[in-house]
Amino acid sequence: MLPDFSREVFCILGLPFDRVSLAEAVQRTRHAAAQGQRCFLSTPNLNFAIACLDDPQFRLSVIQSDLSIADGMPLIWVARATGLPVNERVAGSSLFQALRQAVQPTHSKPLRVYFFGGPPGVAQRASEQLNASPSGMCAVGFDSPGFGSIEEMSEESTLERINASGADFLVVALGAKKGQAWIQHNLPRLRVPLVSHLGAVVNFVAGTVSRAPVWAQKTGMEWLWRIKEEPKLWRRYWQDGIGLLDLLLHRVMPLVLAQRRAGPAAIEFDKAIMDVREQEGDCILTLTGAIGLPNIGLLRTRLPAAASSPHSLLVDCSGLVHIDSAALASLMLLYGACHAAGRPWAMLGVSAALRRQFELHCAQYLLDPLA
Missing domain, CATH: 3.30.750.24 (STAS domain)
Incomplete structure (x- = not known):
């Protein structure tokens, strides 16, 4: 199947990003689920982008996605600095929440969700919480595969449970690299139309981790909140900050200067x-x-x-x-x-x-x- 070359995509730090608002992303993912049309959704943030610089297979998982959204304010800052029309952060967790809160058309069914991954017991808890009150979603299954290899997590019985659930949306939570690799490995055998690795979403829905306030999300300070909630993340954010500084000095600023020297005329x-x-x-x-x-x-x-x-x-x-x-x-x-x-x-x-x-x-x- 050929990619959709009509997509409005822009390169930011070596990855393709779709120019979409949150509302447009909701519309596209809901349409894919309703039509049974395959949509591999990737949600690269700064950590993704930095890791992809030295990991060709991880990078390829984003390139071969059907929809790639900018899940990180640093990416939006880079886009603005280089004059790109990608000006709205569309976080994967915000997209999930918007789909959950969406008003259902008359006689339509809620989006059926299957949770795969997360810490022990969290996927089950997320399913219970999602079904605890009426919304635009309902959970139809969950699986906590543990910490095995991708092959061990890809047994026929595992994929058959997912397919038999009738899910419209498969939410994977195995860690970014492993999750993207698991999806790529199994996509041809999955019958779920909408598939995405949304690691933090399972925790947010289960209530084991609280998401940052809106002000922190919009100002690029969500990382501080995440460290408060999950102190072990401090090392990742420290390394990402150093990586961003290096990219700003050696890639972004020289690119901005080159654009100014060339001039549109x-x-x-x-x-x-x-x-x-x-x-x-x-x-x-x-x-x-x-x-x-x-x-x-x-x-x-x-x-x-x-x-x-x-x-x-x-x-x-x-x-x-x-x-x-x-x-x-x-x-x-x-x-x-x-x-x-x-x-x-x-x-x-x-x-x-x-x-x-x-x-x-x-x-x-x-x-x-x-x-």
Whole structure:
């Protein structure tokens, strides 16, 4: 199945993020559940983004998601600093709560939820709490698989219980990396349309951990509240803070300065050429000129043909002089599709100046070939 290349996605710190508000995310996830349409929802925060810099498989889980929302104010700050129209934090826990509180249309059924993971007993407690009062959700099952390997947590009987529950929404809580990997490993065998790793949600619903007040969520101070609730998290937030400072100094600030030096008038998007053709057993995507938000529509129309070809994909960048966050994020979707299909991928003719643009966006991994 090809990615939806019509998505409004932008690259922030090397990951693709959808430009969606909380209300739009609620609408898209509810629609997917109602239509039985697969939606792998990822909720990257700063910790995700930093970890993805050195973990290709973790990064790929976000790239291959059907919806990627910015769950962290630092990501929104980076987006604003670099002029991206991703200006609303959409936390996974806020999305879950909004779905829970949504007014049900007449004669419609509540969203059926299955909790998988969390500390011992917490998934059961979350199910009981969710069913304790009428809402837009009801729990139809839970499982606490413990601390085994992904393979041990993926037995046929486990997946059959989830599928047999008739759940519309599978909430996974195994730790970010393990949870994303578990979902990727089992997605082809799962019949639940909406699937997401929402680690803290299980605790919030169960009442074992309290979520931060709205003011803390909106000001980027939720991490202080989380440390109060779960003191063991202090080390993670300390390391994330150091990582963010490094990214600001070596990626974000240089990117902002480069954008100011170039200036919008100096970049000609109307002369860009984007073409897909088959040649001698290869599929060649040619990118010429400046490619980005002003002409992203044209790029999006070219990508399905590039993604559907069975041949090796060569991205010819010999005439490409500028690429922005929107174009990079769309290329990430194509990269993810090639990876999923086991197709070779290579970017050719990348100049030193263009390579620097990829590096400032933390997207230099796109320049590495896929065999």
